[in-house]
Amino acid sequence: SSSSSSTVKMKFETILDEVSGFGPFQIIIVVLLCSPRMVLPLHFMLTNFIAVAPPHRCDISSLADGGLFGNLTQEQRLTVGIPQREDGGPRSCEMFAEPQFQLLSNSSSSGLPTVQCRSGWVYDNSTFTSTLATEWDLVCDRKSLTKTSSSIFFFGVMLGAVAFGFLCDKFGRKNTLLASYIMSMVFGFSTAFANSFVLFSALRFLTGFALTGLSLNSLVLSIEWVDTAHRSFISVIGSLTWCVGNMLLAGIAFLVTDWRTLTMAVTAPLGLAVLTWWWVPESARWLLANGKVEEAQFYLDRCVSACALANMNVQEKQGRSYSYLDLIRTPKLRWLTLQTGIIWYGVASTYYSLSLSITGFGLNIYLTHFIYAAIEVPAKLTVYYVVNVFGRRKCQAGTLMLTAACVAINIFMPKGRSGVLVSVDFMTQLRSTVTRQKLLMRLSCCVYVEQMGDKYKKKERKKGCNSKYEQ
Template sequence: MRFDDIVNILGGFGCYQKRVYVTLCLPLITCAMISHLSNFILGIPKHRCKLPAEFNDTSYYPEDESVHYMINISIPTENEEYSKCYWYGLNLSNPTTSQIQNASKRTKCNQWIYDTSVFTNTIVSEFNLVCDKAIYRSHANMVLLVGFMVSSLVIGTLSDIVGRRVGVYISFACIIGSQFGTAFTPNFTILLVCRFLNGFGDIGLFMTSFVLALELVGVSKRTLAGMVVELFFCVGLFLTAILAYFIRSWQTLQLAVNNFRSMVFCFFSFVPESARWLISKGKTEKAKLILRKVAKENHTKLPDEIFEKENLCLVEAPKSQASKLFASPVMVLRSCIIFFNWLVLSMVYFGLSFNVGNITGNIHVNFSIGTGVEVLAYVLCIFLLDRLGRKLVHCFSMLIGGIACISTLGSIPSISALDWITITFSMMGRFGVSAAFAVLYIFSCELFPTEARNFGLGASSFLGRIGGIVSPYIADMVYGKIGKALPLIIFGSAAIAAGLLALLLPETKNRKLPETIEDAKNLVRITIICD
């Protein structure tokens, strides 16, 4: 008897599963807040060179007419805005008419004034990560994703060996500690260390909670459970937008999010270990206690013969079979395609997220619209996954996202006049990629067997984060003739390639979760490759 058969006897998705499932979804709200908080705490305010100290230059738009005059004669304009990095280097103590009229030599400045109308302060304004140090902002985003990458392998493997709950506890500890450390960091180096730990805990918590939630649910409700997880993620995004709108100081915003996460942690003590994992590790007595508790709360009866040795032996899985993912051509091809899709999706999803601050318009509005687009994508997936299947929905989503991003080429001829086209196609791209990302989590869980599922997801996420690591640098490639459209073109091309490759994966709709490597290999597949 398979574990999925036991879950069906227990009611599939009864009261117990629903209660624990909702509890597991609460940490995912905070995972969204952490991963997307960078849009605000690393926001780039308008800035210009600061005048010498004697001019009392303290506001981006000075009210003092004399200061305003000095700014106008000493700082060049670019696209109707003050230059961000250069000034004329005039002797402002006694500027002559000739000096003002002949000013042409630009000099780099080393002090800046920031506009506080959108952000009171950010990490960028506090550490002056502008001009020659602008790349440091990309480094700060990158190191968060390096934490994602390392955690995907470490926490994924660890939770397969010692249990899902241990992975969650380690992740919570890293997040809460690093959040406080980030808010009170004395320098940029310590900030990078804290952001690494932040990313390490964030993805570890999301991945382990997701697996715990999915292993709890019967086959018939797995799609719904997998997609509702993403809706909770969107709740976190909306909360981020609301908090960021009312809290414009990055340190206060960081602490507010951390306090919310600390409260969520208190609820996790009510979540049991995965009974599926316990049985796969031979810990049947502990699994028996959990399953009987589930049966009692769901008002169902679990037959005693299920726990007899001959039946439990059918459920138990080998201790560790992760290496067998690469033991046959079928599993190698399948794993590589999954890994590549994770790499591309991570790059495109986070790239589009980080690109919110680079496109025209109010960052809070753009962020909220992007979140609404994600919600729409997830809701449509709920209705389509069990009708069209995982593979078709995933592939079509990737193609829609990729084509939308590439379509921004239409805004190149007159980038200022057609900025709305870039915004529209950017949001369409995010729609497709969000849907594909949600499907890929479910798809991957259903393609990897229980004995290597967390390793498979961890390795997928680990390799996927390589794409995420380069995404901040691609998102900040807004220079040259095609300007703001260039990142979207790169993202779109990669998404189309990954979507077409995914057509080689087998469909898993209405199939039981594979318990062993052989089960995974025997999934109905439409490929030209065989053992």
């Protein structure tokens, strides 16, 4: 019938085509699901600010026992109590075993006995009120623990990718998304109240685990409600929210200098995400694949109604369940999975090694972080157009090779120099090289995400993406 009230039976893909694959219904979904994704970089890059070790020196109060320092000024006390660096500042991890009063007459300090800091450290709190390093003395021989906490967080991300990949197939994308919202919020706020580094690391692990569910399900839900032609667009939009959140982190961290308050501040937006979850539709593809045709029809009616089309009934056969074993079931899939896994490891490790190393470039860390985040925007927008001209294979190979070249150049850069001693020209070249490297790395990331969506068949796509989860 040609009446607007008539019912037309067609396949799910055909219905999406009828609404041009991206109508008002899809726009609402993208807004509801992409906005919470801005929380991801707030947590993934959080250690750039909460784990900073500000300038510090040994607490030399133990040398003043018995009034040995007398009427010495603070500068004189540091002179007799702590050996100096080449730039004239006090060393961070050493102090003299005994006060060296002869140094007040400009004597040489070479060969004088030194010891590790006995009574802790004194920190410069002019930039940061409190960080992990200042609260638990994660400096000197304990400074590697800050990197350990980052590794623990990303280990949680890795396990979360596997777990939530299974859970969203078992219980649905929408229900799993709510669980990840709540878990991320609970563990995120709990982290701010950790009273030991061990507890902090454990809660960061759980936060990373939970945030993976947010990332995977929000992207999968967005993609499964649009047609094939708009999937690249959705991927780029979702990726741009990462840039926005990453740039916001620099501003939030600049305003909030206490690590506990900052952790709560970057977790708080999840409360709004929980409220907006009620308007998020379940994936019609998942409902149909699990035989829930009536519920799928309910959401399809909403989609059709939003686009002012005639009523439509979906025709879709219930498919079998797929697991991670399907990624290695045939020789071709095994080879593809191995290839994509190796490339993904290179892309992710290089991206995060750059993004989590924002010190040592002679710039304010807030500005450096903001520049690193902002440089991703043109890269992601460029990918959307370039891949349509040159193809994914050429773009992927080109960006990877150019990135490798920039990484190789850094090997030959002088190390161990401060920004004060290095010429402006050298620092400009260094920052330029790293910035180009960052830009090319992001190009490679975006191209690879799109390429994986094309390589795997529909039923294997999400499994493949979960197994190589990055952000």
